[in-house]
Each structure stands twice: as structure tokens, then as C-alpha cells.
Amino acid sequence: xxxxxxxxxxxxxxxxxxxxxxxxxxxxxxxxxxxxxxxxxxxxxxxxxxxxxxxxxxxxxxxxxxxxxxxxxxxxxxxxxxxxxxxxxxxxxxxxxxxxxxxxxxxxxxxxxxxxxxxxxxxxxxxxxxxxxxxxxxxxxxxxxxxxxxxxxxxxxxxxxxxxxxxxxxxxxxxxxxxxxxxxxxxxxxxxxxxxxxxxxxxxxxxxxxxxxxxxxxxxxxxxxxxxxxxxxxxxxxxxxxxxxxxxxxxxxxxxxxxxxxxxxxxxxxxxxxxxxxxxxxxxxxxxxxxxxxxxxxxxxxxxxxxxxxxxxxxxxxxxxxxxxxxxxxxxxxxxxxxxxxxxxxxxxxxxxxxxxxxxxxxxxxxxxxxxxxxxxxxxxxxxxxxxxxxxxxxxxxxxxxxxxxxxxxxxxxxxxxxxxxxxxxxxxxxxxxxxxxxxxxxxxxxxxxxxxxxxxxxxxxxxxxxxxxxxxxxxxxxxxxxxxxxxxxxxxxxxxxxxxxxxxxxxxxxxxxxxxxxxxxxxxxxxxxxxxxxxxxxx
Amino acid sequence: xxxxxxxxxxxxxxxxxxxxxxxxxxxxxxxxxxxxxxxxxxxxxxxxxxxxxxxxxxxxxxxxxxxxxxxxxxxxxxxxxxxxxxxxxxxxxxxxxxxxxxxxxxxxxxxxxxxxxxxxxxxxxxxxxxxxxxxxxxxxxxxxxxxxxxxxxxxxxxxxxxxxxxxxxxxxx
Numbered sequence: 267x268x269x270x271x272x273x274x275x276x277x278x279x280x281x282x283x284x285x286x287x288x289x290x291x292x293x294x295x296x297x298x299x300x301x302x303x304x305x306x307x308x309x310x311x312x313x314x315x316x317x318x319x320x321x322x323x324x325x326x327x328x329x330x331x332x333x334x335x336x337x338x339x340x341x342x343x344x345x346x347x348x349x350x351x352x353x354x355x356x357x358x359x360x361x362x363x364x365x366x367x368x369x370x371x372x373x374x375x376x377x378x379x380x381x382x383x384x385x386x387x388x389x390x391x392x393x394x395x396x397x398x399x400x401x402x403x404x405x406x407x408x409x410x411x412x413x414x415x416x417x418x419x420x421x422x423x424x425x426x427x428x429x430x431x432x433x434x435x436x437x438x439x440x441x442x443x444x445x446x447x448x449x450x451x452x453x454x455x456x457x458x459x460x461x462x463x464x465x466x467x468x469x470x471x472x473x474x475x476x477x478x479x480x481x482x483x484x485x486x487x488x489x490x491x492x493x494x495x496x497x498x499x500x501x502x503x504x505x506x507x508x509x510x511x512x513x514x515x516x517x518x519x520x521x522x523x524x525x526x527x528x529x530x531x532x533x534x535x536x537x538x539x540x541x542x543x544x545x546x547x548x549x550x551x552x553x554x555x556x557x558x559x560x561x562x563x564x565x566x567x568x569x570x571x572x573x574x575x576x577x578x579x580x581x582x583x584x585x586x587x588x589x590x591x592x593x594x595x596x597x598x599x600x601x602x603x604x605x606x607x608x609x610x611x612x613x614x615x616x617x618x619x620x621x622x623x624x625x626x627x628x629x630x631x632x633x634x635x636x637x638x639x640x641x642x643x644x645x646x647x648x649x650x651x652x653x654x655x656x657x658x659x660x661x662x663x664x665x666x667x668x669x670x671x672x673x674x675x676x677x678x679x680x681x682x683x684x685x686x687x688x689x690x691x692x693x694x695x696x697x698x699x700x701x702x703x704x705x706x707x708x709x710x711x712x713x714x715x716x717x718x719x720x721x722x723x724x725x726x727x728x729x730x731x732x733x734x735x736x737x738x739x740x741x742x743x744x745x746x747x748x749x750x751x752x753x754x755x756x757x758x759x760x761x762x763x764x765x766x767x768x769x770x771x772x773x774x775x776x777x778x779x780x781x782x783x784x785x786x787x788x789x790x791x792x793x794x795x796x797x798x799x800x801x802x803x804x805x806x
Numbered sequence: 807x808x809x810x811x812x813x814x815x816x817x818x819x820x821x822x823x824x825x826x827x828x829x830x831x832x833x834x835x836x837x838x839x840x841x842x843x844x845x846x847x848x849x850x851x852x853x854x855x856x857x858x859x860x861x862x863x864x865x866x867x868x869x870x871x872x873x874x875x876x877x878x879x880x881x882x883x884x885x886x887x888x889x890x891x892x893x894x895x896x897x898x899x900x901x902x903x904x905x906x907x908x909x910x911x912x913x914x915x916x917x918x919x920x921x922x923x924x925x926x927x928x929x930x931x932x933x934x935x936x937x938x939x940x941x942x943x944x945x946x947x948x949x950x951x952x953x954x955x956x957x958x959x960x961x962x963x964x965x966x967x968x969x970x971x972x973x974x975x976x977x978x979x
Contacts, residue, residue, distance in 0.1 A: 286948070401969055447956065451952055451956045451959065461967070517918055
């Protein structure tokens with residue numbers, strides 16, 4: 267009886283295939299596809315060829331995905347009375363709209379240059395900066411053998427592409443479930459990459475374990491927050507949650523707890539205080555190429571997701587989460603600035619500086635300034651997206667500079683070793699000084715335009731007090747950045763002083779890209795601001 | 807109370823009771839075996855709710871695969887199988903309180919969010935193979951596929967971190 271029933275069912279049910287517009291989401295598919303090909307290369311290509319194949323594959327894939335993003339951006343339909351462009355794709359899982367595509371473009375460009383840093387081989391005399399054999403315990407015979415045989419892990423390229431794919435999904439997710447999956451996809455490879463440094467392996471492994479444990483903890487908070495919001499709204503789609511906030515009476519406790527817990531997960535990824543404790547240790551321990559990649563790309567992706575969740579889903583409860591974000595922004599700037607002052611290690615200093623920048627970005631995020639039709643006001647979205655692009659290139663360039671200042675034990679990250687760098691290599695020290703000035707926000711650098719954009723939108727969005735705090739914080743951090751510049755140019759080298767290793771063209775191109783973007787966005791920011799402005803608001 | 811309701815209560819009590827035993831028993835192997843009872847009782851709950859597909863998947867994957875994997879891990883790592891005294895630490899009170907509060911909040915959420923919802927058990931509306939397939943491979947197809955990418959990334963990472971290469975000159979392609 268059952269069997270007969272089953273066969274009848276099989277004939278009757280017509281399977282509807284999911285409705286997926288590949289023409290809108292193919293940049294993500296390219297990145298994931300290339301990552302999968304990379305895994306196959308690991309399995310089938312002979313070992314000596316893997317490095318070249320993987321590097322070319324990863325760079326080409328990211329370049330292709332960027333071209334795809336530009337093409338997709340070319341024919342986005344207008345919606346919401348011309349306020350937004352784009353649509354909801356992949357059965358409601360992804361929102362491919364202007365801001366998504368801007369963020370995709372930023373992530374793909376930054377990760378393209380990160381691949382070049384990953385592939386740098388000349389600095390470690392012929393091998394990449396990743397561990398030769400991660401499974402070998404530090405200081406053992408197996409490790410020495412791996413290093414004499416010149417082994418290297420080329421798996422880092424597919425892993426990094428998986429992370430990039432997750433980063434692209436994260437800010438594009440249109441429901442909380444997809445967002446959680448994307449968060450895991452972007453985090454997991456990063457945990458692994460952090461532990462794969464060739465030098466100072468214990469520090470690197472400690473960083474990976476710390477990042478993994480705290481990250482898993484933050485993911486737990488995020489998931490619990492999703493559960494609470496689901497209980498409140500009865501749906502996980504962002505538009506549905508927005509509808510529930512507008513229409514539902516009562517149950518605000520659930521919503522507020524949900525928002526708070528989800529904020530913990532997102533603010534952790536951004537590195538905002540008080541969830542910043544992992545940042546310095548992980549930034550210091552991870553291979554510097556990975557640190558640059560994380561500092562630039564993770565921040566872009568996480569801020570994209572934060573903006574989407576809070577503006578689209580929780581926009582109706584703005585007055586409830588605003589005070590919390592106010593405090594977080596002020597605290598983040600305070601912690602970032604004050605602790606930057608006390609650092610003696612370049613990578614830790616850049617880490618705390620990234621915390622301070624997260625605070626500046628949050629200032630733009632808190633002063634919500636929504637778009638109105640036919641106005642050229644600086645909206646929060648435009649300001650934050652511009653800031654992310656500018657900061658991403660500057661910080662990636664700064665970490666690239668860190669990889670070439672070396673002594674006999676690898677990278678010379680202690681600040682005292684940087685004394686007199688200006689005499690040793692005026693060009694490199696000049697470049698680093700430029701990045702420092704951009705962090706500081708000196709006019710004619712991208713940092714100034716970025717801060718100006720964020721502060722303008724926040725001021726217009728009634729966050730004047732926060733802007734004042736931010737300006738004060740900028741003044742405090744100026745001390746640090748100028749101290750580094752003084753140290754490089756006017757201090758005498760200690761002992762032998764640092765040596766500047768000549769990197770291959772890969773690192774040079776990355777540093778050059780950082781310089782070009784930092785100067786270009788400072789001198790002529792208007793095209794990029796226009797681009798961000800054209801992107802419009804999030805689709806709902 | 808109907809027979810189904812009574813059975814559901816029994817199954818629920820069984821799941822909670824055996825779950826408590828999982829964390830309180832002093833033998834690791836017993837703990838794994840009590841987990842079989844917990845997961846089996848949960849599968850029973852699903853079955854009573856009309857979600858027969860979820861119930862069988864629960865049996866196949868959790869009871870059949872996860873617990874067996876756990877037992878294999880215990881066996882292969884030569885973990886002590888006898889009575890262990892030092893397993894529960896002084897934190898147990900705090901841990902139990904935290905677990906209790908977390909559970910309480912989740913129950914509150916479910917009641918507050920879906921307390922008024924009524925689903926007829928007689929109709930195969932949720933949890934059947936048809937509705938599950940429809941949900942996973944239509945509406946949630948993208949997150950579902952991305953999850954497989956996540957698993958692949960984790961697998962690659964695990965191999966990178968754990969696999970030592972042969973110390974002789976033999977190269978594996």
C-alpha cells in the first residue's frame with residue numbers, strides 16, 4: 267500500500283527548480299569556483315608547480331570576479347523610487363544592490379593585492395611566509411627538515427579564496443541564516459591562516475587558538491541573538507524583521523536582547539571595544555600578509571553586514587539601539603587611541619590603530635543620515651563605504667611595508683628597530699610615513715577625506731558629541747603616528763639598525779597600490795564618492 | 807490527554823533525563839551511550855509530531871554516525887574507559903545555572919514567538935520528506951550549498967594542520 271502510494275507521489279510531484287539569477291550573483295560563484303579548482307590543484311598538480319598555478323589561479327579568479335562585479339553593477343535596475351538599485355536574488359538569500367556591489371568591489375580589489383602579498387617569496391629566500399609544514403611541532407627535527415626541503419603550504423590560496431567568498435556573502439545576506447553561514451565561511455579559513463606563520467610559530471599558533479576560541483564564542487552570541495530575533499519576528503528575513511518591528515506590539519525585551527547579542531557577534535568581527543581583546547594578539551601573531559588581509563577585508567565585510575542588519579532589519583528600532591552604539595563607538599575610539607600610545611610593536615600598534623578606526627567608522631554608522639531623493643548629502647552609507655575603501659588600502663600597504671623591514675630573525679616588528687629607517691631607505695620610510703599621515707587624517711591623503719566624510723554625515727545625523735570625541739581621539743593618535751615618523755627619520759639606529767630587504771615585484775606592486783590609492787583618494791576623491799553615492803541605499 | 811500527547815511527554819522526559827545522565831555519569835563510554843538514548847528519544851518526539859523524515863535523519867546521522875564516531879574516537883585515542891573521578895570541576899554549579907538560564911530563555915522565546923501557532927499533526931505539513939526537500943533545495947538552496955563549501959574549507963584546514971609528510975624523499979603528487 268505504501269509502495270503504491272509512493273510511486274503515485276513520484277509521478278505527481280512536479281519539482282520546481284529554485285529561481286536563481288546567475289547573472290546577478292556570478293562574482294561570488296567565480297570566487298568559490300576558483301577556490302574549488304585550487305583544492306583540486308592541491309590534489310593533482312605536482313608539488314613544484316603548485317605555487318605558480320595557485321598564485322595565478324587566485325589572482326586571475328579575483329580579477330575576473332572584480333570585472334564581473336563591475337558588469338553586474340552596470341545594469342542594476344532602479345527600485346524604491348530611485349533610492350536604491352538592485353534586487354533580491356537567489357530565493358531571497360542575497361540582496362544584490364548598489365552597496366553590496368561597492369563592497370564586493372572593495373573586497374575583491376583588496377584581496378587581489380593580498381594574494382600578491384601571500385605569494386611573496388623573495389623575502390624568505392625562496393619560500394612563502396607560511397609554515398613549511400604546519401603539522402611539524404615548532405623547534406623539532408621535522409620542522410627543520412621541512413624548511414631545508416623548502417616545503418610550503420600552497421593550500422593557503424584556496425583557503426583565502428574561501429574566506430573571500432564568505433566575505434562577499436556576509437554583507438549581501440538578506441536573511442540571518444545566510445548571514446550566519448557566511449560569517450562561518452569567512453571566519454574559518456582565517457582562523458587557520460593565522461596559525462601558519464613560518465617564523466615565530468608559537469606566537470602564531472597562540473594567535474590562531476585565541477582567535478578561534480573567541481571567534482567561536484562570538485559566533486555563539488550571534489546565533490543566540492538570531493534565535494531571539496526569530497522568536498520575536500517569526501521570520502529570519504531582514505524585511506520580515508523590519509515588518510515585525512513596525513507592526514508588532516509587545517515583546518520588545520526579546521527584540522532588544524536579540525539586537526544586543528547579534529551586535530556582539532558583529533562588533534567582535536569589526537574589532538570594536540569591548541570586544542577588541544583578540545585584535546592585538548591575533549594581528550601580531552598572524553603572518554603579516556594574513557594580518558593585512560584581515561585588517562582590510564574582514565573590516566569591509568563585517569561593516570557591510572553591520573550596516574545592512576541595523577539599517578534594513580532594525581531600522582525601525584533605531585532609537586533603541588542608538589544609545590548602545592553611541593557608547594560602543596566612544597569606547598572603541600577611547601580604547602583604540604589610548605592603547606595605541608603605549609605600543610612598542612609595529613603590528614600591535616597597527617592593530618590598536620585599526621580599533622581606533624573602527625571607532626571612527628562607528629561614528630559614521632551611528633549618525634544615521636538616510637538618503638533622500640535627488641539630494642547630494644553625504645549619507646552614512648556613502649561615508650562608511652568610502653572610509654572602508656580608503657582605510658583598507660592604507661592598512662594593507664602599511665602591513666606590506668612591515669613585511670620588508672627585517673633583521674636576522676625575520677620581520678623586525680619592535681618599534682625600536684625602526685629607528686633610523688629613513689637613513690637606510692628613505693623611499694620606504696617615506697611611504698610608511700605617508701600611510702601614518704593617512705591614518706592620522708592629514709589633508710591630501712585619503713584618511714582626511716574619509717574622516718571628513720564620516721564626520722560630516724555623523725554631524726548631520728545629530729551625533730555632534732560623538733564627532734567631537736572622534737576629533738579629539740584623532741588628535742591623540744596623531745601623537746603616535748608622528749612619533750613613528752620622527753623615530754624613522756630623526757632617531758639614530760640602535761646597533762646595526764634594520765635592514766630593508768628588497769622584495770619581489772609582488773610586494774612592490776601592493777605597496778605601490780596602497781600609495782596610489784591613498785594619494786588619489788586624498789587629492790581627487792570625487793569619482794569614488796560619486797560611485798558610492800550612485801550605489802544608493804540598501805534594497806529591502 | 808490523547809495517546810500522542812502522553813507519549814510525547816514520556817519521550818520528552820526520557821530525552822531530558824538521559825541528557826542529564828550524559829553529563830553526570832562518571833564513565834565516558836556510558837556518557838556516549840546515554841547520548842544514544844537522548845537522541846533516540848528526540849527522534850521519537852519528531853515522529854510523534856509527524857516529522858517522519860526528520861526523525862529518521864536524526865536516527866541515521868546522530869545515533870548512527872555521530873555517536874559511533876564518538877565511540878571510535880574514544881577507542882582510537884585510548885581514552886580511559888573506566889570510572890573517572892576528576893571529570894566534574896568546581897564550576898559545575900555555575901555551568902548548570904548558565905545552561906538552565908540559556909534553556910529558559912530559549913523556551914521563553916519559543917512560547918512568546920510561536921505560542922499561539924497550531925500545526926495539525928495529521929497533515930504532513932512540516933517535517934515530511936517533501937516539505938524538507940522543498941525548503942532545503944528551493945528556498946534555502948544557497949546557504950545549503952555554501953555550508954558544503956564551509957565543510958570543505960574545514961576539511962582542507964584540518965589536513966593542513968594535521969598531516970605530516972613522509973620524512974623520506976618520496977613525494978606524493
